[in-house]
Amino acid sequence: MLSVKKETFIKRCVMMTTGILFIGICVGSYRLSEFGVDAFTCMNLGISEFLHMSFGTWQLLMNAAILVIVFFTARSCIGAGTIVNMVAVGYLADLLCWLVGDVLQIQLNLPMRIGALLLGSIFAGLGVAFYMAADMGIAPYDSVAVIIENITQQRIPFQRARVLSDVTVVIIGVIFCLLAKGDLRLIIGVGTICNALCNGPLIQFFKTHAAEPLLHKTSV
Numbered sequence: 001m002l003s004v005k006k007e008t009f010i011k012r013c014v015m016m017t018t019g020i021l022f023i024g025i026c027v028g029s030y031r032l033s034e035f036g037v038d039a040f041t042c043m044n045l046g047i048s049e050f051l052h053m054s055f056g057t058w059q060l061l062m063n064a065a066i067l068v069i070v071f072f073t074a075r076s077c078i079g080a081g082t083i084v085n086m087v088a089v090g091y092l093a094d095l096l097c098w099l100v101g102d103v104l105q106i107q108l109n110l111p112m113r114i115g116a117l118l119l120g121s122i123f124a125g126l127g128v129a130f131y132m133a134a135d136m137g138i139a140p141y142d143s144v145a146v147i148i149e150n151i152t153q154q155r156i157p158f159q160r161a162r163v164l165s166d167v168t169v170v171i172i173g174v175i176f177c178l179l180a181k182g183d184l185r186l187i188i189g190v191g192t193i194c195n196a197l198c199n200g201p202l203i204q205f206f207k208t209h210a211a212e213p214l215l216h217k218t219s220v
Contacts (some may be wrong), residue, residue, distance in 0.1 A: 005082060008215075010175070011214070011215055013080075013136040013213065015085065015130045015138070015215060016081045016084065016131060016134035018125070018130050019132075019179050019211075020081070020084050020088055020127065020128070021029045021045070021092065022123045023048045023089050023090025023124070024089045024127075025092065025093075025119070025123045026119075026120045026123035026127055027041050027089060027090075027092070027120070028093035028094075028096030029096070029117070029119045029120030030096070030116075030117070031093060031186070032096070032097060032100055032101075032113070033108075033114070034108075034127060034185060034189075035080055035113065035189045035190040036186075036188045036190055036191035036193070037186075037187055037188075037191055037192060038184070038195040039165075039170050039173075039195070039196070040141045040168035040169055041059075041170035041187075043062075043173035044059045044090070045173060045187045046173035046174065046187055047062075047172070049176070049180045049182045050176040050177070050180040054094060055093065056090035056094040058090070058109075059090030060091075061088065063085075063087075063141070066140035066144065069147065070140055070147065073081055073150065073151070074146045074147050077138050079133060079136065079137020081137040081139075082134045082137035082138060082140060085137075085140075086139060089139075096187060107183040117190070117191050118153060120191065121202065124199050124202065124203075125206045127206035128199070128202075128203045128212070129210060129211040132207060133207055133211035133214075134210050141169075143160040145158050145161035146158065148161035148165065166196070170192065175186070204217075
């Protein structure tokens with residue numbers, strides 16, 4: 001019989017992996033909806049299109065660059081989940097888009113796009129809730145707001161720092177998308193607004209009612 005400590009560790013690993021899988025599905029669903037994506041994805045899509053590079057590869061490179069900064073400024077944010085997140089999420093999103101668009105060759109109509117948007121919003125909340133409850137490190141980009149808060153000695157609190165970083169990366173994404181003569185509707189739109197307004201409440205709901213109860217549930 002597993003000890004309580006070992007069982008909890010296994011649960012945390014499973015929740016961390018599941019959460020990151022959900023986040024990958026979330027990003028892919030947002031992209032398929034063509035209603036806009038979350039802030040960090042907006043920037044990475046804009047730059048990757050400008051560089052003619054796959055989204056997954058560019059996101060990995062960007063996460064690696066941010067991770068170096070995090071290592072020297074907010075090392076406590078780094079854990080196993082950090083590495084898995086930075087490597088897996090972009091490629092999971094690419095895989096989902098490839099399966100739907102190239103393998104299954106599904107042309108999404110308006111109801112299907114709305115469904116993809118709703119799916120992305122739900123999985124965004126579920127993914128982050130599981131990821132946070134596992135407490136095994138956070139994604140490099142999620143550490144940016146922590147770094148800003150630390151550098152300013154809490155004069156800019158985490159909530160405002162997150163808004164500042166999100167607005168900044170969206171602007172960067174839009175600029176690079178325009179330079180690449182890409183379609184802005186694919187990276188910024190209703191989905192971006194939905195993510196900004198709904199993600200916080202959904203994360204809290206799923207964390208309270210799903211992730212934490214599962215983590216603390218004892219085996220019979």
